[in-house]
Amino acid sequence: MSEATAVPGAATDTVLSLRGICKHFGAVAALTEVDLDVAAGEVVAVVGDNGAGKSTLVKVLSGVYTPDAGSIVLRGEPVFLDSPALAHARGIATVFQDLALCENLDVKANLFLGQELRPWMLDDVAMEKRSWQLLRELSAKIPTLDVPVAALSGGQRQTVAIARSLLSDPQIVLLDEPTAALGVAQTAEVLNLVERLKHKGLGVVMISHNMEDVRAVADRVAVLRLGRNNGVFDAASVSAEEIVAAITGSTDNVVARRAARRTTSPQAEKGEL
Amino acid sequence: MTSLGTPAATATDLQDERLATPQGITDNVRAAIRRVRDGDLGSLPVIGGIVVIWTIFQSLNATFLSSTNLVNLSFDMVPVGVLALGIVCVLMVGQIDLSVGSVSGVSAAITAVVMVKHEQPMVLAVLAAVAAGCLIGWVYGQVFNRVGVPSFVVTLGGLLAFLGVQLWLLRGQNAINLPYDSTLVRFAQLWFVPHWLAYALAVAAAGGFLATGWVRARTRRRAELSSSSLQWLVTQSLLLLAALLFAVSYLNRTRGVAWMFVFFVALVLVMNYVFTRTKFGRSLCAVGGNAEASRRAGIDVRGVYTAAFVLCSGLAATGGILAASRLAAANQSTGTGDVNLNAIAAAVIGGTSLFGGRGSTFAALLGVLVIQSISSGLTLLNLDSSYRFVITGAVLLIAVGLDSVARRSRQAHGRG
Ligand SMILES: Nc1ncnc2c1ncn2[C@@H]1O[C@H](COP(=O)(O)OP(=O)(O)OP(=O)(O)O)[C@@H](O)[C@H]1O
Numbered sequence: 001m002s003e004a005t006a007v008p009g010a011a012t013d014t015v016l017s018l019r020g021i022c023k024h025f026g027a028v029a030a031l032t033e034v035d036l037d038v039a040a041g042e043v044v045a046v047v048g049d050n051g052a053g054k055s056t057l058v059k060v061l062s063g064v065y066t067p068d069a070g071s072i073v074l075r076g077e078p079v080f081l082d083s084p085a086l087a088h089a090r091g092i093a094t095v096f097q098d099l100a101l102c103e104n105l106d107v108k109a110n111l112f113l114g115q116e117l118r119p120w121m122l123d124d125v126a127m128e129k130r131s132w133q134l135l136r137e138l139s140a141k142i143p144t145l146d147v148p149v150a151a152l153s154g155g156q157r158q159t160v161a162i163a164r165s166l167l168s169d170p171q172i173v174l175l176d177e178p179t180a181a182l183g184v185a186q187t188a189e190v191l192n193l194v195e196r197l198k199h200k201g202l203g204v205v206m207i208s209h210n211m212e213d214v215r216a217v218a219d220r221v222a223v224l225r226l227g228r229n230n231g232v233f234d235a236a237s238v239s240a241e242e243i244v245a246a247i248t249g250s251t252d253n254v255v256a257r258r259a260a261r262r263t264t265s266p267q268a269e270k271g272e273l
Numbered sequence: 274m275t276s277l278g279t280p281a282a283t284a285t286d287l288q289d290e291r292l293a294t295p296q297g298i299t300d301n302v303r304a305a306i307r308r309v310r311d312g313d314l315g316s317l318p319v320i321g322g323i324v325v326i327w328t329i330f331q332s333l334n335a336t337f338l339s340s341t342n343l344v345n346l347s348f349d350m351v352p353v354g355v356l357a358l359g360i361v362c363v364l365m366v367g368q369i370d371l372s373v374g375s376v377s378g379v380s381a382a383i384t385a386v387v388m389v390k391h392e393q394p395m396v397l398a399v400l401a402a403v404a405a406g407c408l409i410g411w412v413y414g415q416v417f418n419r420v421g422v423p424s425f426v427v428t429l430g431g432l433l434a435f436l437g438v439q440l441w442l443l444r445g446q447n448a449i450n451l452p453y454d455s456t457l458v459r460f461a462q463l464w465f466v467p468h469w470l471a472y473a474l475a476v477a478a479a480g481g482f483l484a485t486g487w488v489r490a491r492t493r494r495r496a497e498l499s500s501s502s503l504q505w506l507v508t509q510s511l512l513l514l515a516a517l518l519f520a521v522s523y524l525n526r527t528r529g530v531a532w533m534f535v536f537f538v539a540l541v542l543v544m545n546y547v548f549t550r551t552k553f554g555r556s557l558c559a560v561g562g563n564a565e566a567s568r569r570a571g572i573d574v575r576g577v578y579t580a581a582f583v584l585c586s587g588l589a590a591t592g593g594i595l596a597a598s599r600l601a602a603a604n605q606s607t608g609t610g611d612v613n614l615n616a617i618a619a620a621v622i623g624g625t626s627l628f629g630g631r632g633s634t635f636a637a638l639l640g641v642l643v644i645q646s647i648s649s650g651l652t653l654l655n656l657d658s659s660y661r662f663v664i665t666g667a668v669l670l671i672a673v674g675l676d677s678v679a680r681r682s683r684q685a686h687g688r689g
């Protein structure tokens with residue numbers, strides 16, 4: 001692991017910066033006044049409880065939802081991302097939590113969906129070659145590309161979704177729980193990949209519930225709680241307890257209590273019950 | 274893995290040890306049989322259905338499979354077949370168009386009015402009719418995209434409205450006859466491919482199949498991907514050639530291969546190319562499979578819906594012109610009655626999914642062959658349309674039932 005380059009809040013060459021993003025779904029305020037900065041060559045982990053608004057934030061950034069308020073600045077230029085196509089064009093690639101694959105299409109068709117080679121005479125051979133190359137890089141365990149995605153396992157699908165985000169040479173990659181369904185080797189490959197992207201100078205936003213993964217690759221950890229910013233930490237110096245406390249909103253939380261119970265003797269635990 | 278068991282020369286896509294790959298002809302045949310058993314039936318049920326239907330009608334009336342009757346069949350299936358092609362387009366994106374019959378009726382009426390009443394050139398009449406069809410499709414697309422009315426309702430409205438427009442265009446007359454010496458009528462009744470040219474086309478088709486397959490296999494081999502064996506390709510091409518030559522020689526015993534039929538087959542092939550080999554075709558499939566995922570992939574989903582509706586109505590208009598040409602008249606009942614449902618039934622019988630994302634243009638070709646065979650057979654038996662409706666309905670039910678069973682089997686065997 002390299003040294004953390006960026007100091008919290010003080011990014012030098014910011015590629016992406018969000019200010020005051022709000023998003024409502026009816027009466028539910030999914031995001032309220034959220035700020036986030038991502039520098040080139042930086043991995044920002046976004047963490048938070050279920051329903052904290054992480055996926056909503058990703059969807060705002062990828063043009064799926066338009067924010068109700070707030071501004072998005074890409075490389076110093078304010079942008080209005082009102083469609084996924086526009087976000088693609090701006091170099092933002094996304095792996096969605098629900099993967100957003102077409103189950104009826106085969107693996108290569110899914111990988112190249114929306115960016116097929118030779119629109120009027122599809123170059124299947126080149127697309128298949130590139131597909132294999134990408135999938136091998138991720139140690140994908142997919143026996144054949146001719147099957148519809150419906151026939152793949154959950155982890156295989158996730159690998160396909162990740163491979164797809166790399167296809168278009170993006171400048172910013174958004175990963176919404178990219179390793180949730182992956183095996184040990186594939187998770188390691190994805191973490192390697194995140195580091196490779198970082199060294200190539202891309203901005204990476206990674207959402208994960210896995211603290212180990214977060215601390216392994218992230219430079220900074222941004223915590224969302226109930227749709228609001230709840231602190232940005234330097235990943236190298238912050239402790240897991242501090243992050244958990246920020247996620248749950250107090251130091252006296254269920255995770256801390258469990259940890260405390262583990263360290264006390266079994267007798268004491270019985271007594272507690 | 275590569276250093277162990279598998280030789281270094283294994284194609285890129287065959288390196289997974291779990292993969293069973295066919296090698297020679299027997300393997301290919303065996304793989305095909307396994308596919309069918311897993312429920313990946315392809316066109317097999319329809320072809321089987323056609324064989325059954327033809328056998329039954331032939332045993333009931335010996336003229337059914339006569340060259341004359343088949344030539345007629347090849348004419349009669351075209352108008353509904355073109356409509357069914359349009360239906361395949363909208364079914365691909367998971368929508369439906371109930372108004373293809375009415376649109377074809379309007380288009381027939383426009384053609385007749387422009388050509389006969391206003392004495393304009395035929396080309397102008399045809400262009401006007403097709404343009405009107407495309408415009409109708411565009412309006413459907415806008416209403417569907419912007420207002421959000423389900424396509425079922427939009428096109429049900431269209432079904433009624435355009436029936437009205439058709440009656441209004443033909444007001445005061447039951448029918449407008451198209452002149453017998455016009456190109457349209459001759460095309461739809463009299464024009465046949467010269468016998469030698471028909472054979473040449475058959476050879477060219479099989480040769481084209483072989484050539485594209487060969488080029489494809491070569492580029493795949495060069496890219497170190499697996500390719501089907503040359504032997505298997507040649508076998509397939511020879512089988513195709515034999516089938517085509519037999520069909521042509523049989524039709525050539527009487528009048529031969531109609532240009533209108535060639536037109537239809539060409540349309541099917543062109544559309545098949547668009548569906549399978551272009552980005553647009555991929556988008557159609559993707560939107561039918563998962564519209565939200567397609568949107569997130571950057572596809573202009575609304576545009577794709579509009580294009581599907583425009584294609585469908587445009588083809589419906591074309592089918593209407595052909596129907597009028599076939600009859601040498603546009604009348605108040607052109608495109609009414611069972612035309613709509615036949616077109617939809619043909620697409621579905623051929624194997625197009627009603628839920629979107631799965632279908633092929635050959636479905637329209639085979640499906641309409643089934644429907645038109647039933648209709649022709651019953652006409653030969655002097656049975657009225659009551660039987661035709663019942664039998665067509667039953668065949669539709671069987672086809673969809675078979676497809677549902679096959680789908681379950683496909684899912685169980687991981688073939689989507
Ligand atoms: N399309 C929607 N319509 C209505 N409410 C929504 C929608 N999407 C998200 N929400 C609401 O917004 C809030 C944030 O959801 P979001 O999916 O962003 O959570 P998350 O942080 O990604 O959670 P998880 O860890 O479970 O993935 C939730 O309360 C959810 O109910």
Ligand SMILES: [Mg+2]
Nearest residue numbers: 054055056097
């Ligand atoms: Mg989420």
